[in-house]
Amino acid sequence: MRTRPPTIRRRTRLAALAAAVGLTVSACAGAGSLTGGGADAITIAIVSNSQMQDAISLSGQFEQAHPGIKLHFVSLPENEARAKITASVATGGGEFDAVMVSNYETQMWAKNGWLTDLQPYIAADPSYDAADFIPSLRSALSVNGDMYSVPFYGESSFLMYNKKLFAAAGITIDPNPTWDEVAQYAAKLDDRAAKRYGICLRGDPGWGEVLAPLDTVINAYGGRWFDQNWNAQLTSPQVERAVSMYVDLVRRYGEPGAAASGFQECANLMAQGQTAMWYDATSAVSVLEDPATSAVHGDVGYVPAPRAVKGDNGWLYTWSLGIPAKSSHKDAAWQFVSWMTSKQYIAGVAKTLGPSHVPPGSRESTYQLPAYAAVAQAYAGPTLTAMQKADQLHPTVDPVPYTGIQFLAIPEFQDLGTLVSQQISAAVAGQVSVAKALEQSQQYAENVGKSYQKGS
DSSP states (O other): OOSSOOOOOSSOOTTTHHHHSOOOOOOOSOSOOOOTTOTTEEEEEEEOOHHHHHHHHHHHHHHHHOTTOEEEEEEEOHHHHHHHHHHHHHTTOOOOSEEEEETTTHHHHHHTTOBOOOHHHHHTOGGGOGGGBOHHHHHHTEETTEESEEEEEEEOEEEEEEHHHHHHTTOOOOSSOBHHHHHHHHHHHOBGGGTBBSOBOOOSOSTTTTHHHHHHHHHHTTOOSBOTTOOBOTTSHHHHHHHHHHHHHHHHHSOTTGGGOOHHHHHHHHHTTOBSEEEEEGGGHHHHTOTTTOSSTTOEEEEEOOBSSSOOOOOOEEEEEEOBTTOSOHHHHHHHHHHHTSHHHHHHHHHHTOGGGSOOSSBGGGGGOHHHHHHOTTTHHHHHHHHHHOOTTSOSSSOOSOOOSSSOOSTTHHHHHHHHHHHHHHHHTTSSOHHHHHHHHHHHHHHHHHHHHTTO
C-alpha cells in the first residue's frame, strides 16, 4: 500500500488515457461488417455483457429493416471497452459512430463537447417516446434538458434475502430495514458449520466494485466525500461509522475471502443458497431468478437499500448509447441507437428471446409488458421504485459540490476511487485498520479537493 498520496490533478484525465491505451480495434464476431468503408457502414463500441450480446444477435433484424446501413461491432469486457471508448472519444479519433457509456461519463463528456446532442433526433421521432424513460435516468443523461445518451438498461440497488432461511429462523424482515437490523439478521443467520453466511458484500478493490455499495452506506450514515468547499471528509465521524459497520459486518458474518469478492462471487453464493442476504444491484435478478442458474429462484425477497440517518439509498447506474461528436455517420448511428433503445426492441426481445432477456430498468413501459410482468412479479416493483427514487443530484444528507450516488461525477474519481477502494479492501482483509485506511484515503481526497479549491 502507498504511504504517500500521489498527485491527482483536476484537469480532465480522460484524454490522457489515449497515450496509454492503443486504439487498435478488434471486432467481435457479430452481425454486419465494414465493406469498403461505405457511407452508411457504422462501427459500434459495446460492452460484452449478456444483454448487449443479445442485441448483437438480433442486429440482423435492424440491417434487414435498414438495408443501407451495415453494422460493425467492437465488443469488449467492461474495463477494456471503457478504456478504448474513452481514449477514442476524448481525442476525437472518430473510430466509433456509436459508443456505450454510462451516467458517470455522459454529462462530463457532453460538457466537453465530445458527444452529439441527441435531442433534435428525439424530437423528430415522436414514436421514440423519450418521456417513457425512467425520469432519474433521463435526468442523469441530460445537460440543460437535452439527452446526450439514451439508456439501454438501468439499475439501482436493493437488499436481497433468502425467504426460506428467514422463515426457518423465525425472522420477519423489516420491509424498509436499517443497517443495524441487517447486522442483527446476519448474526442470527450466519452458520459457519453449514458453510452458510449471514450476508455477502463486495470487498474487491475498484471504484465500481467495493465502493459501489459502500458509497451508498456512507450516504445512509450521513457521510460525504467532500463538503461544499471541497474539503475532504473521509475521516469524519459519519464516514468512519459507515465504513466500520460495513467492514465489521462482512468480516464477522460475510463470505470467506471477502476482500476479493465482487458482484459475480456474491451472485454465485446467493444463487446456491450459501448466503442469507446480499446487498447489490437490482440487475442481480437475472441470475437469482433464472432456473438455469439459481437454486433459490422464486425464494428470494427484495427490500430497499438499508437506511440509517438517510433513506432511499439505492444507487443509480445505466449503460447507455451515445454518438461521438466526431462521428461521420451520425444519422445512420442514430437509426441504430434508437432501434436498440426503443420500446419496440424491448418487446421484441421478450417475444424472441424470452422475458428473462429483457434489458431492465430503462423504460417504464417495460414493466407493463404482460410477459415481463409475469416473470418479474417479485422484483419489478422494488426495482422500479428504487430506480425512481434514486437521486444523483442530491445523494447526501449535507450539501456536496458533486453529483453521483455510488460514484462522484468528476474526472478524477477513476483514480481517486480506485486508490480509496484499495484501502477499504485492505481493511476488509484485516491488513489495516479502518482508521488507518480512512486516514490514507483522506490524503488522496485532499489532493483532489485542493485542485478544485485552487480552481486549477
